[in-house]
Amino acid sequence: MPSTDHRRAWPEDLSSYCFEVPFNQDSILFEKARGIRLTDTAGRSYIDSLSGVFVTCFGYSCEPVLDAVTQQLRTLPFNPPLHGTNRAALALTDALARLAPEGLNTVKLVNGGSEAVEAAMRLARYTQRQLGRSGRYKILSYYHGYHGATFGSLSLTGRPDVTRFGPGLPGAVHVWSPDMFAAVHQVEAEESGRLAAEAIERTLLAEGPDSVAALVVEPVIHLRGMAIAPDGYLARLREICDRHDVLLVFDEIVTGFGRTGRPFAAQTLGAIPDLMCVGKGISAGYAPLAAVLFNDTVAGILSDGPGPSSFAPSHTYAANPLAAAAGLAAVTHYTEGGFPAGNVALARSFNDGLTQAIADRGDVRGIGLLYGAKLRPLPDDPDASAGAAVASACQERGLILRGQDDWITLAPAFTTTAAETEEICGKLTDALDKVYGGRV
Incomplete structure (x- = not known):
């Protein structure tokens, strides 16, 4: 399981950089990406189930787009x-x-x-x-x-x-x-x-x-x-x-x-x-x-x-x-590229895996390849922070999704394979088990 201590991968002085979100020990310094996986400067790998932020719908190595941009750059x-x-x-x-x-x-x-x-x-x-x-x-x-x-x-x-x-x-x-x-x-x-x-x-x-x-x-x-x-x-x-x-x-x-x-x-x-x-x-x-x-x-x-x-x-x-x-x-x-039809099968598989992972810990909302889950409240949690806790536990396990308040969201790339779908849902299950202490 990847450590959450990324400090050794960062330069010592970060005073000149203004971050998009508050910097903390979970912040990642990304180095490279391929398919739907990202790698940080410490060599840790992450599977991206959010498509960056609903953006990288064909993953991080889509040759048709890379070729078009390269040709345009030269022209x-x-x-x-x-x-x-x-x-x-x-x-x-x-x-x-x-x-x-x-x-x-x-x-x-x-x-x-x-x-x-x-x-x-x-x-x-x-x-x-x-x-x-x-x-x-x-x-x-x-x-x-x-x-x-x-x-x-x-x-x-x-x-x-x-x-x-x-x-x-x-x-x-x-x-x-x-x-x-x-x-x-x-x-x-x-x-x-x-x-x-x-x-x-x-x-x-x-x-x-x-x-x-x-x-x-x-x-x-x-x-x-x-x-x-x-x-x-x-x-x-x-x-x-x-x-x-x-x-x-x-x-x-x-x-x-x-x-x-x-x-x-x-x-x-x-x-x-x-x-x-x-x-x-x-x-x-x-x-x-x-x-x-x-x-x-x-x-x-x-x-x-x-x-x-x-x-x-x-x-x-x-x-x-x-x-x-x-x-x-x-x-x-x-x-x-066949994605309108292919996405139907991927959505069905992903929805089944996500529903099984969430189980009785929340309610899944899905339409196409957009997913959210409203999570059950955690004990003694007046700030309703289950979403952030689950997202952090996922990141520890090398899975990127978004979590805030009482919800998490996922948006898998259209190129996600059956094996990657299973891996995403497995890591999410492990994270939920950690946060909720196992199934109830």
């Missing part, structure tokens, strides 16, 4: 963005429009999920203004969702921990998701969806429909332990938004590119938004990349007539040829 690594674009970006936007739900025909490329959400917020407000609804600036989103790390996207993230940055963006209004109603009122999923949709419409009416530009939702809420939208719920939101001239935005940064069984959760769950934010798996982790897709109504606001639309201000590296080449190769690999 055109960058182009002046104020003066033109590149072939890879044009081809990628066409591929994304063909893969997307019907009606989302226009694509704006950006660098990451936070930028995609920011762009969608600006597009929603601008569209409403150009349609003669200048008073519509408010944007509704979930409590305890997550939409990114920039100021606007954090404002939509209705969590207490983001208030340390001070007041958020004016007009951000939060609503409760269906899983809250299910937990508090002890109702079935479909009823929780009905109650949540009704509460959202009541909030919209209380705020004044003439002040609301958009509703932004995650079809599957990662930071609530993969809370999956109940059947019919997103369709209800579509009806509510249409009734009140509010734009519906799906944050599919986690759920896109085959994670839910179809290319996007909008297709899996049966509702089409006006705008859709995508990222993470879009480049399979080989370059920073994300996008906003939107319908003809929004696109028409950005164009003087037939032909391409334009939307600024933008970013220096948006539609960068290297990132676009990675994205085009990844999207092509997904559509032509």
